[in-house]
Amino acid sequence: MKQSRLNSWFNRTIKIGLAVSLTPIIAGLIAASIAGPGQAKPVTAISQLLEGILTLNATAIITLGILVLLLIPVSLVTIAMVVFLIDRDRPSIAISVLLLCFLTVSLVLALT
């Protein structure tokens, strides 16, 4: 069943995504509560984020978890496209490609 394959791929992807994102979020929150009040400003630069993760900075670790979380829905659209490609479901391939294009355009327009 095509629909059940899509559902099971979605299910698996979200479970993995949530596990990978919630682990650093919770670990970071525990680390932050032990360390007490400190630097809590957002980390946006990738180099700063990597440096923070390597030095086990709680804010950077939580940020990593949040970023993984935000990528889950986008990865679901990509996975749907892959499943539709495998199933050769042309109308659905067109819909998912169109959506990915619109999402990319929205992101680029908003960031520039």
Add this chain to the structure above:
Amino acid sequence: MLGVGGGFIIVPMLSLALHIPIQIAIAASLTSIVATSSTATIAYTKARMTNIKLGLLLETLTAPGAITGAVLASFLPSSILSLLFGMIMIYMAYRMTRRQPPTTSTPHTASPELHSTKPTGVMTLLEGSYHDQNLDQPVTYSIRRIPLGLAGSFVAGILSSMLGIGGGIVKVPVMNTVMGVPIKAAIATSTFCIGITAAIGALIYYYNGFIYPSIAGPLVAGVFVGAILGTRLMQRLRGLLLQRLFAVLIFTTAILMFLKAAAIL
């Protein structure tokens, strides 16, 4: 539980009660909506309630709608839009309280006037079915009035970027009352859709430095637990009760929109 993400509770709670700047509150809210959407989608896809293809199709018009809304925001007063939106929502609330959810339906169609046309082409691709826990029977349904549903999705995008509300408040009633999707499938599909829209919004807020891990982190952990409880509850509730709960929610939102239009809020 109702497929709207909870942003309308989180943003006022953070900004009004905790005095957190509005952009930081919206950024944290969008992040938590992604967590809610992802957690709930696990349960809904397992129960096959989420109509993934329909969700993806509707999302293709939400993104251009959001861009249009951003453009319109520069010359259309938000008070006029709030007023229009409020009126549409009151009509939707009225329709949702009048309509009956499926009781013994294979296939399910939303209203008597829709029985006359059989689904064809793309419509058959978008058909869905799930097992209703409350009814303890399968519910199969067809999608109708796709162009109107797409228009509703476009409007949802405009409203979410102009008024800062989640698209679910528009999409659930549109799917349910216009497209003939049973309320549970509409909520599950909307839950999936709002995750995509919120993720894009949150990534933009992240880029601009508005996602504070000390605020968004605990919120994500909290809504994760709440979303698990909400999805379990939704699957066990009667469709009619869910429709009425949603009608109350959109009626309340409409009143808030009128107050906003009158500059009381």
